[in-house]
Amino acid sequence: MDDRFNTIAGWVLFAGIIALGSSIVASELFHPEKPEKGGYPIAGVEEEGGGGAAAEQPIEFYLAKADPxxxxxxxxxxxACHNADKGGANQLGPNLWGVLxxxxxxxxxxxxSPALSSKGGNWDWxxxxxWLSSPKAFAPGTKMTFAGLSNPEDRASVMAFLNSHSDAPKPLPAAPAQAAAKPAEDAKAAEGNAAAPAAPAPEAKKPAA
Structure with missing residues (x-):
């Protein structure tokens, strides 16, 4: 009985030694690399503090330099859907002469569509x-299928073109004061830096008598 127990205990001990040895060898051969940053990346989400697209200015900023x-x-x-000719016929969309x-x-x-006719107000800038940015966002339920112009410079140029097709074109609005003032502030700062006196050179030491 004792011999049988000793035999079983010996095999168990031997198996444990083999398992431990295998674990040590495996850890030497394979080194798991830790990621530089913890967590899981989420597609479409920028890192905190990362640079994003510049904030869009008011449309007046782009109209000031729009190209008809x-x-x-x-x-x-x-x-295919619109024309901006004086006296032009409606097509799939209305004639846009003098729309401003x-x-x-x-x-x-x-x-x-009721979504647009019930909107109220006038077509100001x-x-x-x-509307040009996203018809469906401006008037949910509109029949307009056009996706929109996301680029504000493109919208401003289209608006300048439409404004020119009118019996009484509207004056283009001036750029917002804050946007117009920034270049002037930068120029003033540069002028101040240029006018600042240079630091005097250190006085040379006199030779010993």
């Missing part, structure tokens, strides 16, 4: 910019 010729090129893509300043979703003999 560029706006016409962009508007040509809409020619007109009531939103009214007149011109066009069947506007801000409303038209929001």
């Amino acid at each position: 010729a560029k706006g016409q090129q962009i508007f040509n893509k809409c020619a 300043g007109e009531p939103i979703g009214q007149g011109k003999g066009f069947a506007f 801000d409303n038209l910019s929001q």
Whole structure:
């Protein structure tokens, strides 16, 4: 009985030694590398403090330097649904001659969707910019299928083009004071740095007599 117990105990001890030895060898051969940062990455989320896109300025900032010729090129893509000719016929969308300043979703003999005809207000610079940015966000339920222009410079150029197609074009708004003042502040700071006197050179030591 004692011999049998000793035999079993010996095999158990031997198996334990083999397992321990295998673990040591494996740890020497394979070194798990720890990630530089803990956690799991989430797609589409920027790291805290990371640089993002510059904040969009008010549309007046872009209108101050809008290019009607560029706006016409962009508007040509809409020619299947709209025209901006004086006396032009409605197409899939309304004629856009003189649209700046007109009531939103009214007149011109066009069947506007209730989402737009009930919007209220006029097509001023801000409303038209929001509409061109995302028609569905501006008037949920609109029949307009156009996805929108996300680039504010493109919107400003299209608006400048549409404004020029009118019996009484509106004056383009001035750039916001804060945006216009920044270059002047930078220039003033640069001028101040240039005018600052240079630090005097250290006085040379006199040779010993």
